[in-house]
Amino acid sequence: MPKLAKDKYCTGCLACKDTCRHRAISVVLKNGMPFPKVNSDMCVECKLCEKVCPVVTSISKNKVSDMQAYGGWATDEKTRYHGASGGAFGSIAQSFFLQMKSPVVFGATLDNDHVKHIMIDRLEDVPLLMNSKYIQSDTDGIYHQVAQCLRDQHDVLFSGTPCQVAGLYGFLGKKRNTEHLWTVELVCHGIASQEALDIAKKVHHFDKLYSFRNKEHGQAYYVSQCCTYWDGDEKKTMKREDDVFYQIFSTWLLDRKSCSNCMFSSIERVADITLADFWGGAKKEEEYKLGVNLIITNNQHGNLLVESADGIETYPASLQQAINSNSNLYNGYKFVQYHPLVLFPNFFRKVLPEKVRLAILTRKYPWIFLWAPYKLMTKWYAKRMKKIVMKKYKDVL
Numbered sequence: 001m002p003k004l005a006k007d008k009y010c011t012g013c014l015a016c017k018d019t020c021r022h023r024a025i026s027v028v029l030k031n032g033m034p035f036p037k038v039n040s041d042m043c044v045e046c047k048l049c050e051k052v053c054p055v056v057t058s059i060s061k062n063k064v065s066d067m068q069a070y071g072g073w074a075t076d077e078k079t080r081y082h083g084a085s086g087g088a089f090g091s092i093a094q095s096f097f098l099q100m101k102s103p104v105v106f107g108a109t110l111d112n113d114h115v116k117h118i119m120i121d122r123l124e125d126v127p128l129l130m131n132s133k134y135i136q137s138d139t140d141g142i143y144h145q146v147a148q149c150l151r152d153q154h155d156v157l158f159s160g161t162p163c164q165v166a167g168l169y170g171f172l173g174k175k176r177n178t179e180h181l182w183t184v185e186l187v188c189h190g191i192a193s194q195e196a197l198d199i200a201k202k203v204h205h206f207d208k209l210y211s212f213r214n215k216e217h218g219q220a221y222y223v224s225q226c227c228t229y230w231d232g233d234e235k236k237t238m239k240r241e242d243d244v245f246y247q248i249f250s251t252w253l254l255d256r257k258s259c260s261n262c263m264f265s266s267i268e269r270v271a272d273i274t275l276a277d278f279w280g281g282a283k284k285e286e287e288y289k290l291g292v293n294l295i296i297t298n299n300q301h302g303n304l305l306v307e308s309a310d311g312i313e314t315y316p317a318s319l320q321q322a323i324n325s326n327s328n329l330y331n332g333y334k335f336v337q338y339h340p341l342v343l344f345p346n347f348f349r350k351v352l353p354e355k356v357r358l359a360i361l362t363r364k365y366p367w368i369f370l371w372a373p374y375k376l377m378t379k380w381y382a383k384r385m386k387k388i389v390m391k392k393y394k395d396v397l
């Protein structure tokens with residue numbers, strides 16, 4: 001039987017499932033998260049799934065010396081408004097459609113409270129992929145579709161979390177080295193389980209989610225990071241501090257386990273372009289109200305794409321500034337993986353009254369004291385990692 005990544009490390013990218021010609025791999029849900037399961041009766045032991053798994057077989061990353069950091073945002077107001085940060089992804093995708101001969105763009109879309117990767121081939125559909133969705137996107141079948149598009153001579157822009165880009169590179173193998181493929185990854189601190197959204201809807205008595213991140217009240221961290229729900233025909237935006245989804249999301253207690261051991265949250269990046277929020281990196285304070293991106297081009301291929309995108313205003317920034325503004329850019333280790341609710345999720349789901357479990361998940365008093373040490377240790381660890389990264393790359397930062 002092939003040895004795929006252990007549950008603790010498996011990102012659920014599903015490149016293994018896409019690659020199996022014998023359909024021996026299916027998807028099972030554990031804690032609301034997808035994991036591959038090998039059917040031993042159908043498996044022919046070709047081990048192709050091991051080869052494409054970016055956790056089992058490491059994939060090459062970009063050199064830090066080739067990276068260039070920028071601050072920036074979409075010049076089009078609407079695009080900037082609808083992006084989670086400064087709308088850079090939207091502008092890159094729009095200019096991709098305008099510049100390339102035969103463009104297609106892949107990314108995550110929200111569909112009936114679920115998130116899945118889709119392909120779009122029309123400029124008008126870019127808004128479908130815009131904005132952050134903080135639950136795991138279903139990528140089943142998507143790598144096949146990318147490979148087919150490349151075979152059909154399309155120009156492909158693929159966006160997703162770093163582990164999904166790694167899954168794509170694992171799936172494509174040497175075919176990733178083509179001039180017709182560009183990849184965009186987000187700086188990602190972790191992906192929450194579908195259960196977090198289900199709990200939030202239940203507690204707030206809302207029917208459906210409209211958006212995970214809404215700028216109606218401005219971009220500043222504490223006002224834009226809040227969900228907007230459908231309450232019948234009306235949209236209702238929660239305050240961040242009252243929003244059960246964000247409360248759970250910010251404790252990381254319902255995150256995928258691999259997100260506490262992320263090998264792609266390192267300063268050596270996977271994709272051609274990395275996008276993030278740029279807290280502390282704007283030239284003027286008022287820019288935050290509209291949204292500011294940290295844009296890192298990780299190689300020449302990505303740099304050419306960003307520099308040729310008409311709809312982005314960029315200004316040079318340093319990698320040091322980028323590191324100072326974002327610990328998820330270089331640290332993927334979280335101590336919350338040792339929290340009892342994360343170690344024994346099913347046991348506690350069974351034995352704890354729903355109200356108590358919710359209070360722990362949303363770090364209500366006194367449960368916050370159980371959670372805080374894990375958070376503090378993670379902060380301490382990230383500081384240590386920062387020192388290591390700064391020392392290792394002092395000549396290029």
Ligand SMILES: Cc1cc2nc3c(=O)[nH]c(=O)nc-3n(C[C@H](O)[C@H](O)[C@H](O)COP(=O)(O)OP(=O)(O)OC[C@H]3O[C@@H](n4cnc5c(N)ncnc54)[C@H](O)[C@@H]3O)c2cc1C
Nearest residue numbers: 083084085086087088089107108130131133159189276277
């Ligand atoms: C789960 C998650 C965690 C994040 N954590 C951080 C963080 O800790 N720090 C930080 O600075 N930034 C984080 N980000 C990135 C940030 O929220 C913005 O997405 C990023 O700055 C790009 O913003 P934008 O305005 O340019 O584009 P947007 O229009 O906001 O971004 C859209 C892009 O995000 C992709 N995307 C959205 N949701 C998903 C998903 N669920 N899975 C895969 N791809 C998705 C789409 O495919 C599209 O390419 C995170 C994003 C996600 C999805």
